[in-house]
Amino acid sequence: MFKSLAGVTYRVPDLQKAKDWYGQFFDQPAVLDSPFVVIFRAGDSTLNLAPAAGPAPGGEERVVAYWNVEDIDAAYRRLLDAGAASESEIATTVLRTKVARVTDPFGNSLGLMSRASEVKQNKSLEEQPSDSAMAVALSRALAAGDAREEIRGPDYLAETFLSADARRSLKDAAAREWVRKKIEAEAPGSYEYFIARTGYVDGVVRKALEQDTPQIVFLGAGYDSRSYRFRDLIRGTRIFELDIEPTQQRKRRALQQAGIAIPPQLTFVSINFTRDRLGDALEASGYDSWKKTLFVWEGVMYYLPAEAVDRTLESVRSNSPAGSVMCFDYLAAAPDMADRYGVRESRAIMRAMYRSEQVQFSIPEGGIEAFLSQRGFRLIDHLTPEAMEQRYLKLRDGSSAGKVLACFRLAQAAVA
């Protein structure tokens, strides 16, 4: 299972000093120089420096050796099954490797790593939790700490779903800024888009709860935290969170570890949109097709094949009364889309990072009304990137906090 030593991490009280010392010693620059880890290549392995931030649970700050494993999901699970305790859940690093840490029954830290080149290319969402859900949770966690109060994100629970190492790193303002800049360079406008999307969907869900809408269904809920953040607004509304099993299990583990109780009105439903019928899954979990419902389909549609999109829309239409609403975002297609703000870069990064979630569905720009009406829906609200900037990214002095990635649109449609 352990193939070779991937690297060793030393905790240091002064990262800069340690970086200079090792840099001189190795006579080569670091391959990654960030406020939360500095990495030097050493033959086939790496020497990693990370800031010490007080003693680790159960003792002194420790040196951690990371072992290369072929399948990090399998290795991590096997170690936990054998009695090891999780120290930091599997996470994708900025170098696109996957890392995790556990403590063996004798108190030693064991690091696991899958090199980017070795991470199995076509692992499905049935085999590992969603990377895209983790990426948006990271963006929302960053936004919740944005120094610009006017646009600061509301999702104070997003960090609950990050790995322990990521949570620890994000406590440091310099590290947060470094990650934000990295996102800005690799996927311009995506951080801004997630701020707008969170604000928009928050508004829709909040209103539905205030109006005691009988049911809310989160399709592909990922690490959506609204069921917990809006706990006090939930009265008689029944809530359903749907996602594929490994992502849902990971979410429930994270909630449990953080001591966040599941509201009694909430039911988890496991589903694979490409295989299962939404109507069947809902019916089996106590959903009532006669009651008015808000469906939230945030950040999901574009990862599904066209047949699964159509099947899901048909299930929503035929399993909810007129006046039910679907709030969703979609990718707009146009011949010049790749040349618009952030699109080329974002496509490249999504392809590289979300190996099991490839973008495969879009709607022609300007064609949303026709698309919806052909499927029994009526468009009731629609936001372009410019409208999102106006509504969600204005700073106090009237300037915009940034531009929104050009390919995304936000919308609401009513069952006709």
Ligand SMILES: C[S@@+](CC[C@H](N)C(=O)[O-])C[C@H]1O[C@@H](n2cnc3c(N)ncnc32)[C@H](O)[C@@H]1O
């Ligand atoms: C980008 S995340 C969005 C998560 C959440 N809605 C949010 O906005 O934070 C995409 C989500 O869709 C889910 N998903 C993708 N393909 C799916 C499928 N075939 N069946 C069920 N869920 C799927 C993923 O597991 C993931 O949680």
